[in-house]
Amino acid sequence: DGGITQSPKYLFRKEGQNVTLSCEQNLNHDAMYWYRQDPGQGLRLIYYSQIVNDFQKGDIAEGYSVSREKKESFPLTVTSAQKNPTAFYLCASSTRAKEGEQYFGPGTRLTVT
Amino acid sequence: QKEVEQDPGPLSVPEGAIVSLNCTYSNSAFQYFMWYRQYSRKGPELLMYTYSSGNKEDGRFTAQVDKSSKYISLFIRDSQPSDSATYLCAMSGVNAGNMLTFGGGTRLMVKP
Numbered sequence: 001d002g003g004i005t006q007s008p009k010y011l012f013r014k015e016g017q018n019v020t021l022s023c024e025q026n027l028n029h030d031a032m033y034w035y036r037q038d039p040g041q042g043l044r045l046i047y048y049s050q051i052v053n054d055f056q057k058g059d060i061a062e063g064y065s066v067s068r069e070k071k072e073s074f075p076l077t078v079t080s081a082q083k084n085p086t087a088f089y090l091c092a093s094s095t096r097a098k099e100g101e102q103y104f105g106p107g108t109r110l111t112v113t
Numbered sequence: 114q115k116e117v118e119q120d121p122g123p124l125s126v127p128e129g130a131i132v133s134l135n136c137t138y139s140n141s142a143f144q145y146f147m148w149y150r151q152y153s154r155k156g157p158e159l160l161m162y163t164y165s166s167g168n169k170e171d172g173r174f175t176a177q178v179d180k181s182s183k184y185i186s187l188f189i190r191d192s193q194p195s196d197s198a199t200y201l202c203a204m205s206g207v208n209a210g211n212m213l214t215f216g217g218g219t220r221l222m223v224k225p
Binding site: 004040041042043045048060068086087090096100101102103104107109 | 117119121133145149155156157158159162182201203204205212213215216217219
C-alpha cells in the first residue's frame with residue numbers, strides 16, 4: 001500500500017526546544033517537499049529536495065533544517081530560531097514523470113508553548 | 114499582488130447545488146493546473162490535474178482552464194455534504210522542477 005506517512009500527528013513542545021518531524025514515502029518518488037500551513041492560509045514552501053543528498057531552501061526556510069540521506073525519508077527539524085513555529089506541517093512527494101503533480105502526507109500539527 | 118488569487122469563502126450551498134470555485138493567476142508561464150481537496154486537519158488530496166487550456170471531467174467534477182484570461186475553475190455537480198472541505202488550486206510551469214504555486218484555498222460548506 002503506497003503512500004506518504006508523517007509522524008507524529010500531533011506534537012507539543014516548549015519554546016526553545018528543537019523538534020524533528022518525520023516524513024517517509026514508499027512511492028519511489030525522487031522529489032520531496034515540506035510546506036507550512038497556517039489557519040486560513042495556503043501552503044508555503046519551506047524546503048524541497050529533488051534528489052538524495054541535495055536540498056534547496058523554499059520561501060520560508062529560516063529557522064528550519066532538513067536532511068535527505070535516503071530517497072524514502074525527508075525529516076524536517078524546527079529549530080528554536082523559528083520565531084513562530086506553531087503550525088500545520090505537510091510533507092509531499094512527486095515524480096518527474098508527471099510535471100507538477102504532488103502527493104501529500106496527512107500532516108503534523110505542531111504546537112509550541 | 115499574489116501570483117495566485119483565490120476567494121477564501123466560506124461558500125455555503127444547499128445539497129444538490131452546482132458549485133463553482135475559481136482562481137486567477139498572473140504568471141503566463143503556468144501550464145499545469147491542479148485542484149486539491151483538503152478536509153479539516155488532513156493533508157490535501159489531488160482531485161484534478163490538467164495541462165494547458167480546456168476542460169477535464171471526472172465524475173461530478175469538471176476542471177476548466179482559460180489561459181487567455183488566466184482563470185481556472187472547478188465545478189462540482191450535485192454537491193454533497195461530503196464535499197464540504199477547503200479546495201486549493203495549484204499551478205506549475207514547464208520545467209519548473211515540479212514546483213507548485215498555491216492559492217490560499219476556498220472553504221466550501223454543503224448543507225443537507
